[in-house]
Amino acid sequence: MASDTPDAAAPATATGPNQLAAAFGRELSLASRSVHADDYINNHRAVAPPMHVSTTFRYSRDPEILKQWSNIDPNAPHDSHIYSRDSAPNTTRLESVLSSLLGGPTLTYSSGLAAFHAMLVFLNPKRIAIGGGYHGCHGVIELVSKLTGLRQLELESDADLAQLQPGDILHVETPLNPTGEARDLAYYRRRADELGCYLTYGVDVILHSGTKYFGGHSDLLSGTLTIRPDHAVTPQPDGKPNWVDGLRIERLFLGSVMGSLEGWLGVRSLRTLELRVVRQSESAQRLVDWLAAEINTPGSEVGGLVAKIQHASQQPEAQDAGSWLRKQMPNGYGPVFSLWLRSEDHARRLPSKLHLFHHATSLGGVESLIEWRAMSDLKVDKRLLRVSIGVEGWEDLRDDLLQGLRAL
Numbered sequence: 001m002a003s004d005t006p007d008a009a010a011p012a013t014a015t016g017p018n019q020l021a022a023a024f025g026r027e028l029s030l031a032s033r034s035v036h037a038d039d040y041i042n043n044h045r046a047v048a049p050p051m052h053v054s055t056t057f058r059y060s061r062d063p064e065i066l067k068q069w070s071n072i073d074p075n076a077p078h079d080s081h082i083y084s085r086d087s088a089p090n091t092t093r094l095e096s097v098l099s100s101l102l103g104g105p106t107l108t109y110s111s112g113l114a115a116f117h118a119m120l121v122f123l124n125p126k127r128i129a130i131g132g133g134y135h136g137c138h139g140v141i142e143l144v145s146k147l148t149g150l151r152q153l154e155l156e157s158d159a160d161l162a163q164l165q166p167g168d169i170l171h172v173e174t175p176l177n178p179t180g181e182a183r184d185l186a187y188y189r190r191r192a193d194e195l196g197c198y199l200t201y202g203v204d205v206i207l208h209s210g211t212k213y214f215g216g217h218s219d220l221l222s223g224t225l226t227i228r229p230d231h232a233v234t235p236q237p238d239g240k241p242n243w244v245d246g247l248r249i250e251r252l253f254l255g256s257v258m259g260s261l262e263g264w265l266g267v268r269s270l271r272t273l274e275l276r277v278v279r280q281s282e283s284a285q286r287l288v289d290w291l292a293a294e295i296n297t298p299g300s301e302v303g304g305l306v307a308k309i310q311h312a313s314q315q316p317e318a319q320d321a322g323s324w325l326r327k328q329m330p331n332g333y334g335p336v337f338s339l340w341l342r343s344e345d346h347a348r349r350l351p352s353k354l355h356l357f358h359h360a361t362s363l364g365g366v367e368s369l370i371e372w373r374a375m376s377d378l379k380v381d382k383r384l385l386r387v388s389i390g391v392e393g394w395e396d397l398r399d400d401l402l403q404g405l406r407a408l
Ligand SMILES: Cc1ncc(COP(=O)(O)O)c(C=O)c1O
Pocket: 111, 112, 113, 114, 133, 134, 136, 137, 173, 177, 208, 209, 210, 211, 212, 221, 222, 223, 362
């Protein structure tokens, strides 16, 4: 009789998610984990992950081991599934890589906003403190407010923060969309601890729009929630399911799972995460330094058109080696920055003068994008352009911006 204990018949080389750390006696680098963290799931001889489209998976033929809502295959215990609204091979593999990279159990969703929604449904706070940043999250809060009376408070206001109570959420976006500036997570962690609140983008839950850097090729929509490991322990002190099980059960009913194609694309993209993002961030830094120097040079032709640049590297703390910003972003300040042109008309026209930047929304892909931000966010200043740097040569991007500005 086949056993349904997960590891009973697994190949010796495929013992589980911690097998590599055990073999090396230490945690491997992010670059290595991006390529190998899901090896334990791969019980096929193919090196590249297969694409599975099935929505449903056969139960065991042995009636003796049939167990409700369980379908462990002893030959592939980590790749056992029932129905793809719960789990499926490609998204499971993606989740295993992300859990390794992000340092906590990670669930995937059909988009970043679907992940944000799932988190609000699960934690069901009475209040959420949130600053500016991505406008879509404010849209989700409005929807949830309609159902639960959730109240939105202002993150930057001490008077508002004082109204938060245990079980409420502090939502900290960093780096900020669209400006690329960062926020001090350690500061907000301290505030959340004082208030007994949950902190997103810090420790309790990390929310990512996987559509951006994880996908990285402008071809997949996804969102992820990473849970602080001690919230994933069973049993929880209050007797409820642990956060990961709870979120997974709720996802089954929300139905906002990622598709298998997206899961497959996600794994493929994560293999090069570090290569892409480090390069994108370095190129962005060179461009920001060049633009900032131009803006500050009296009489410069660039400065005549561009009034201001915003990026985490331009925050004063970037100059202070001991600052929270340098600690929080030791490997670079990210590929997104914002430009404020002197006139709305120029901001509207600059994208049409460029050859290497697509005029499009979103960010994080290998292609450089520029967006006259008023196109997708009706409330922003109409002189604002958001820039997301891709993997092209930075000098080419610089020359493109220069010729585009001259053409204005
Ligand atoms: C900070 C932030 N949060 C959430 C989202 C939503 O992600 P998605 O578009 O994958 O739903 C975005 C998308 O731009 C974002 O920038």
